[in-house]
Amino acid sequence: MSVIVTGASGKLGRVVAESLMERLPPAELVLVSRHPEALREFAARGADVRYGDFNEPGSLGEAFAGGGRMLLISTDAIGRRVPQHRAAIDAAVAAGVGHVVYTSHPNPVAGNPIGPIAEEHGETERMLHDSGIRWTVLRFGSFAELQVQPAALAIAAGRLVSNAGDGRIAPVSRRDCADAAAMVLTTDGHGGRTYEITGPEALSPRDLAAVFSDVSGRAVKVVPIGDRMLVMGLVLHGASRPIARAVAEFGRAVREGYFDLVDPAFETLTGRPPMSLREVLIPRRGDLLEVA
Numbered sequence: 001m002s003v004i005v006t007g008a009s010g011k012l013g014r015v016v017a018e019s020l021m022e023r024l025p026p027a028e029l030v031l032v033s034r035h036p037e038a039l040r041e042f043a044a045r046g047a048d049v050r051y052g053d054f055n056e057p058g059s060l061g062e063a064f065a066g067g068g069r070m071l072l073i074s075t076d077a078i079g080r081r082v083p084q085h086r087a088a089i090d091a092a093v094a095a096g097v098g099h100v101v102y103t104s105h106p107n108p109v110a111g112n113p114i115g116p117i118a119e120e121h122g123e124t125e126r127m128l129h130d131s132g133i134r135w136t137v138l139r140f141g142s143f144a145e146l147q148v149q150p151a152a153l154a155i156a157a158g159r160l161v162s163n164a165g166d167g168r169i170a171p172v173s174r175r176d177c178a179d180a181a182a183m184v185l186t187t188d189g190h191g192g193r194t195y196e197i198t199g200p201e202a203l204s205p206r207d208l209a210a211v212f213s214d215v216s217g218r219a220v221k222v223v224p225i226g227d228r229m230l231v232m233g234l235v236l237h238g239a240s241r242p243i244a245r246a247v248a249e250f251g252r253a254v255r256e257g258y259f260d261l262v263d264p265a266f267e268t269l270t271g272r273p274p275m276s277l278r279e280v281l282i283p284r285r286g287d288l289l290e291v292a
């Protein structure tokens with residue numbers, strides 16, 4: 001039976017596809033995307049590339065036909081994801097997919113300051129539990145690659161401005177998230193399980209600044225700031241108010257401990273430790289110093 005990956009042309013989707021290519025005959029890999037043309041290289045290597053859009057439920061029957069297991073990659077359409085993910089789960093059930101693996105988020109609970117981002121993941125987890133299909137939830141920590149831009153800005157300014165207090169995150173690379181997903185999709189015993197996929201260490205803003213300094217060779221000090229001042233400062237520097245608010249809400253969630261989690265699940269699943277933030281940033285040193 002084939003393994004389906006939805007949203008396969010996204011940044012995570014592509015790495016998952018690569019990881020599955022190492023574990024499966026290409027003909028058993030079904031890559032579903034709104035942009036099949038962007039996956040030509042995988043089609044050329046033998047993968048079955050199909051069109052599918054959660055906003056067009058009618059496209060999903062054909063897209064999911066014959067699939068045994070499916071990775072449902074959460075979309076980036078914040079505010080519209082519950083109906084999208086419901087359409088995907090319903091279509092998977094209708095197509096006879098045996099097992100859906102979903103990419104969720106740490107602490108997808110009401111009260112998490114990141115609001116709809118957490119609530120939509122929580123709602124999708126509940127839909128899966130109620131769907132009757134075999135499911136696995138992978139709660140990915142904050143992607144380590146998302147630290148490249150803030151690191152570059154902090155290195156250029158010599159200052160990491162943060163409203164996260166002493167709160168900590170455990171950044172995890174997309175590569176490791178993809179390998180965890182590929183393991184769950186190609187081995188047995190994961191039904192009904194929720195795995196927290198995190199990096200190897202929980203880092204406060206002070207720790208992040210130390211990593212940025214270490215990787216760049218430049219001094220970076222932490223400048224603590226309140227939520228309102230952070231929003232004002234970001235808007236003054238050209239950010240839209242919704243983006244500025246989202247950044248501040250993320251910092252507040254970190255400060256309040258919603259991301260402070262290091263879990264051994266990745267190493268248990270794959271047999272190797274997850275990459276550290278330093279290991280993710282070192283090959284990107286050129287990008288980090290570009291702004292400086």
Ligand SMILES: NC(=O)c1ccc[n+]([C@@H]2O[C@H](COP(=O)([O-])OP(=O)(O)OC[C@H]3O[C@@H](n4cnc5c(N)ncnc54)[C@H](OP(=O)(O)O)[C@@H]3O)[C@@H](O)[C@H]2O)c1
Nearest residue numbers: 007008009010011012033034053054074075076141142143
């Ligand atoms: N853990 C974290 O730090 C973190 C951070 C940001 C986001 N995320 C979540 O993880 C997901 C993957 O991250 P990424 O970095 O790969 O993001 P990305 O490159 O922006 O990818 C967006 C993904 O959403 C899919 N998508 C959007 N609209 C869709 C629709 N109508 N129907 C089906 N799929 C749709 C895209 O698939 P196609 O374009 O191929 O159709 C693609 O896989 C994000 O979408 C988001 O839910 C996690």
